[in-house]
Every structure is written in C-alpha cells, then in structure tokens.
Amino acid sequence: MSKLATSLVALPKLKLLTKASKFESEVTVYVKGFLAQGEDPEDFNAWLYSHRLLLLSPRHHWGGLSYGYSWPSGTMKTAQTFPFPIATLSGAALLVYRSALKVKNFRFPTPATVVSALALDAGLNTARLAYQYHLATEASQLRADLLAEKLVQLRREHTRVRIVGHSLGCGHLLAAVRELTESDRPDVIHLCAPAVKEETVKDILASSPAKEMTYCYYTDRDLTLAALFRVMAQGSAMGEVGLSQEYPNLKPVDVSNRFGMVVHTKYARKFHHFAEPL
Numbered sequence: 001m002s003k004l005a006t007s008l009v010a011l012p013k014l015k016l017l018t019k020a021s022k023f024e025s026e027v028t029v030y031v032k033g034f035l036a037q038g039e040d041p042e043d044f045n046a047w048l049y050s051h052r053l054l055l056l057s058p059r060h061h062w063g064g065l066s067y068g069y070s071w072p073s074g075t076m077k078t079a080q081t082f083p084f085p086i087a088t089l090s091g092a093a094l095l096v097y098r099s100a101l102k103v104k105n106f107r108f109p110t111p112a113t114v115v116s117a118l119a120l121d122a123g124l125n126t127a128r129l130a131y132q133y134h135l136a137t138e139a140s141q142l143r144a145d146l147l148a149e150k151l152v153q154l155r156r157e158h159t160r161v162r163i164v165g166h167s168l169g170c171g172h173l174l175a176a177v178r179e180l181t182e183s184d185r186p187d188v189i190h191l192c193a194p195a196v197k198e199e200t201v202k203d204i205l206a207s208s209p210a211k212e213m214t215y216c217y218y219t220d221r222d223l224t225l226a227a228l229f230r231v232m233a234q235g236s237a238m239g240e241v242g243l244s245q246e247y248p249n250l251k252p253v254d255v256s257n258r259f260g261m262v263v264h265t266k267y268a269r270k271f272h273h274f275a276e277p278l
Contacts, residue, residue, distance in 0.1 A: 012071040012146050017048050018064050026063030026160040030268075031147075032070060033136075033167020033195060044068035046268035047164070053272040060277050063160070069150065071143060071172060133195070133232045136168040144175035151176060152184050161186040162278075163210075166267055167224075167239070170194035174201045177209045188278045189214040192267045193222055193239035195229055205247045213249050215276045217267070218242045219256040224264035251276070 020026070030047040047068065054062045154161050163186045165173040170191045177185055189210040198205070208214070218239050220226060225240040242252040255274045259266060 012069060012143060012150075013042065014150055015042055015044065015068045015070065017044055017066040017068050018051065020063055020065030024063045024065060025158050026065065026162070027154055027158045028062060028066040028162045028164065029150075029154065030066065030068050031163065031165040031169035031173050032068070033165070033169040033193070041070040042068065044268075047271070049269060050271035050275070054275060057272065060275065062162070065158075069147065069169075071139065071147065071169070133168070133229070136172070140168065140172035140175050144172065144179060147172060147176035148179040151180060151186060155184050155186075162188045162190070164190040164192065164271070165194070166192040167195045167264065170239070171196035171201070174204050174209060178204045182208075182211070185209065185211055187211045190271075190275065191216045191238070192271065193217065193219075193225060193237075193264055195225060195237050195239055197233055197235045198238050198244055199235070205243075205250060208247075208249045210249065213251060213276070213278050214247075215278075216243060216250065216252045217255050217274065218252060219254060219259060219263060221256050221259055222263040 014029070017030070028051065030044055030051075032041065032044075048066070051062070051066050054060045055064055151161070151163070163173060171194065173189065173191075174196065177189070185208075187210060191214065194216060205214075216238055218241065220240055222240055225237040229237045229240070242254065243250070253274065253276065258270055258274050
C-alpha cells in the first residue's frame with residue numbers, strides 16, 4: 001500500500017450491533033462500502049434499522065446477533081491531496097458526464113447536472129468518490145486476510161453465518177472469501193450494489209462464495225455505479241448491470257422498483273424491503 005494510503009486508513013473493526021438470546025447461534029455481519037460526507041465508518045444505524053425489522057419479519061426470522069465490520073473503505077483524515085488527475089472537480093465532472101451519456105436511464109444536459117445528481121445520490125462530491133475508490137481498491141486486497149480471519153472466527157463460534165456487503169464492501173468481502181476453505185465460508189452472502197466488475201471475481205463466483213446461497217442486488221438506476229464507477233474501473237459494476245451468466249447458488253435480484261432518485265446510499269435503510277429470506 002502507498003505511504004499516502006497507509007497514513008489515511010485505520011485498522012478494521014468488528015462492532016457489536018445487537019445481542020442475541022442465549023439460545024441463538026446465528027450471526028449477521030454488515031460490511032460497509034462508500035462513506036458519505038461526514039459519515040462515521042463505525043455508524044451502522046441505517047443497517048441496524050433494517051436488521052431489526054428483519055428480526056420481526058415472519059418471512060425472514062433472522063437471528064438477533066449482528067455486527068458491523070468497518071474497514072478502510074475510503075476513510076480519510078485529510079482532503080488536501082488526491083492521488084490522480086480526476087481530483088479536479090471540473091475534470092471529474094467531464095469524465096463522469098461522458099460516462100453518464102451512455103447510461104440509458106439517465107439523461108443530463110451538462111457535466112454540472114451530473115455532479116449535482118451524484119451529490120444527491122451519494123452525498124459526496126465526485127473527487128471524494130474517486131479517491132475512495134482508489135484507496136479502497138488497494139485496501140480490499142491488502143486487508144482481505146484480516147476479514148478472512150474474522151470470518152473463520154465467526155464460523156467457529158456460530159452454527160450459521162450471514163454476511164451483508166454493500167458497494168466497495170462487496171469486493172472486499174469476496175476477496176476475503178477467496179482465501180477461505182469451503183467449510184469456513186459463510187452460509188449466506190448478500191451483495192448489495194456491489195462496486196466490483198464481474199470479470200475480476202469470476203473465479204470466486206464460480207466456486208460458490210457461500211455454502212447455501214449468494215444474492216446479488218442490482219439496479220441500473222444507481223447513478224454512483226452507472227456513471228462514476230464506469231469512469232474509475234473502466235467497466236460496469238455488478239451492482240449496476242447484474243451478472244452476465246449463471247453461477248451455482250447465486251441469484252441476481254433486480255431492485256429497481258425499490259428506489260427513487262437516490263439509490264446508492266439508501267440500500268441500508270431499504271434493505272429490509274427486498275432482502276431475500278435466507
């Protein structure tokens with residue numbers, strides 16, 4: 001990892017969100033992605049809101065125990081230095097604007113309108129989003145072993161393990177699962193708006209990331225992925241376009257009808273509306 005990245009990230013943390021009854025041996029872990037302006041990486045209130053409703057849902061019956069996993073998904077102590085040319089707002093706006101013109105569900109007359117829409121969708125300026133992608137792409141691979149260790153520990157302590165990843169957190173999660181044996185993998189994985197290109201994780205998708213089922217929630221209404229991610233990654237995110245082929249025990253779920261204009265940062269608050277029951 002670069003010196004800049006090392007100086008700006010913190011060590012991952014597993015934070016207890018809700019406790020279980022003494023008769024439960026099921027655990028759910030939420031892994032964050034992009035951080036909105038001013039958002040605390042250890043604030044999981046939006047996910048906690050959905051989790052509590054899923055506990056009450058007769059269709060789900062999820063166990064009460066849950067954790068939030070905060071990792072260096074773009075946390076920064078200073079915004080003074082960005083590591084690449086897209087840091088300039090005008091340059092970022094133009095690149096994202098060109099990308100947005102190719103997205104069928106969005107029509108923006110000027111680069112400024114794209115930036116405004118992104119600010120509404122993600123609560124971030126374009127340069128900050130770009131910076132987070134850069135930093136988290138490095139961290140997701142270099143810190144994958146730490147998350148893998150946590151998953152192994154949870155597997156030893158609980159009979160059922162469910163992981164919910166969001167955005168950049170999905171790439172980090174899949175990188176960690178790649179390091180696990182089949183017996184140590186989670187029972188169920190929920191990938192919400194995965195900010196990752198399918199071709200970069202085909203090997204793990206083909207080998208069944210979860211023992212029972214993996215769900216990939218996507219929508220082409222997600223402007224953060226449809227415009228910005230295309231610029232940064234030079235390709236489409238699974239969270240925007242879904243999957244190009246079938247994989248064993250992996251179900252794509254189109255959630256377009258669950259969102260309005262604001263999509264990417266609303267997954268946590270709306271998760272209970274579309275979460276598959278496992």
